[in-house]
Amino acid sequence: MKKGLSVLLVLVLCMSLAAAVGCSGGTENGTEDDFLIGAIYINGQNDTAGYTYAHHQGITKAMEELGLDESQLKIVDNVQENDADVTQAIDTLVAQGCKMIIGISFGYLNAMQEAAAKPQYQDIIFTHATGYLSNDTNFNNYFGRIYQARYLAGIAAGLKTLETGNNNIGYVAAWGVEYAETCSGINAFAMGAQAVNPEAKVYVNKISTWGDEAKERQAAINLIDTYNCGVIGQHCDSAQPQIAAQEKGVFGCGYNSDMTVQAPEAHLTAPIWNWDVYYKLAIETAMNTPSEFMSKVGIYYGGLKEGLVDISPLSDNCAEGTQEIIDTVKEMMANGEWDVFTNVKLSIAQDGTITKTEGALLDNQGNEVISADGSTYFVYVHDEETDTDILQAAEGGKDAQDSVIKGSMNYYVAGVEEING
Numbered sequence: 001m002k003k004g005l006s007v008l009l010v011l012v013l014c015m016s017l018a019a020a021v022g023c024s025g026g027t028e029n030g031t032e033d034d035f036l037i038g039a040i041y042i043n044g045q046n047d048t049a050g051y052t053y054a055h056h057q058g059i060t061k062a063m064e065e066l067g068l069d070e071s072q073l074k075i076v077d078n079v080q081e082n083d084a085d086v087t088q089a090i091d092t093l094v095a096q097g098c099k100m101i102i103g104i105s106f107g108y109l110n111a112m113q114e115a116a117a118k119p120q121y122q123d124i125i126f127t128h129a130t131g132y133l134s135n136d137t138n139f140n141n142y143f144g145r146i147y148q149a150r151y152l153a154g155i156a157a158g159l160k161t162l163e164t165g166n167n168n169i170g171y172v173a174a175w176g177v178e179y180a181e182t183c184s185g186i187n188a189f190a191m192g193a194q195a196v197n198p199e200a201k202v203y204v205n206k207i208s209t210w211g212d213e214a215k216e217r218q219a220a221i222n223l224i225d226t227y228n229c230g231v232i233g234q235h236c237d238s239a240q241p242q243i244a245a246q247e248k249g250v251f252g253c254g255y256n257s258d259m260t261v262q263a264p265e266a267h268l269t270a271p272i273w274n275w276d277v278y279y280k281l282a283i284e285t286a287m288n289t290p291s292e293f294m295s296k297v298g299i300y301y302g303g304l305k306e307g308l309v310d311i312s313p314l315s316d317n318c319a320e321g322t323q324e325i326i327d328t329v330k331e332m333m334a335n336g337e338w339d340v341f342t343n344v345k346l347s348i349a350q351d352g353t354i355t356k357t358e359g360a361l362l363d364n365q366g367n368e369v370i371s372a373d374g375s376t377y378f379v380y381v382h383d384e385e386t387d388t389d390i391l392q393a394a395e396g397g398k399d400a401q402d403s404v405i406k407g408s409m410n411y412y413v414a415g416v417e418e419i420n421g
Contacts (some may be wrong), residue, residue: 039092058275081107145303149271154192168229170223260311343374
């Protein structure tokens, strides 16, 4: 009898332990309760707007949806884009037990690639925003078709120029044609504005850095004071350009988050990221099946269709009819009917009538950068013999569209001018 009771107790104990393991969410990386995520931010984790804020909101929202506690997120913030600082941040997070490292700034790419290749870090997932490097096992990059949202914001800006009678639009950019990310965004914004106002001109003030709020603010002020810009767009990290626009009595389109809070009298809308769409997929895969991370997540590039990018709700500062026009164009992009960088141009009347016209896309030098039939994309390459930049067809023909937008676009479209100061 005692022997039978002992066997029964052992069986009950085993079943209890099995149930406990099941309840704790067994994964390749242990249990959900002990899975730690490390994040490296270029700005402060307590920012209330802008780039780092948008990523932090996306990570924490994804974690909440996956049932993870906020204590499972470890952060090293205000990490500048130099390899030594990034490497130190990675080592700090790994020492704390993190099994996934998220790096949100472009300049982190080399340090993250080197860390991912270290033998002692092979069981850690590295995921890098806005970059282009990866490997086959534990290191990917992710970004999205933010140019689609920038085109929509450009429409809002262009309609506002028609309302105010001022065709000059300013644009504060961390970088210009040096990076396809900033270059394609500037071009898409300008093309959206020109779709509703063909006379709109975009002046780009490049500050040549990320995360410098003082420079972002001054660049916006210079655009307003020197170039009489009545709308200020941006591809930089903070809300300072929008705050400056409000102080100067003009309007603006922010970036990364809804900046109507920071500039309620000036802000129109902002291209925004729903980073939780990506982070939920990435975190869940890294936690449950890290060995399949590259096959399930891989090189990620989402857009309006996936819900990764969008624009913030239009403010009351927008011109009448803006919502209806944007809704129509947004649907055209989301369902695949049309996209920005093609040989089809949209012309949009104020009553919302849309006309499609096939033809070549020209840069601001008058050169053809997308062929009239849409079969060829061009980029500039440096010719050593003549020491000049010449146009060259990108490899892949029509299929080169994404690679050009993501990696090699290095020109401004017609109607865009980069200024000094």
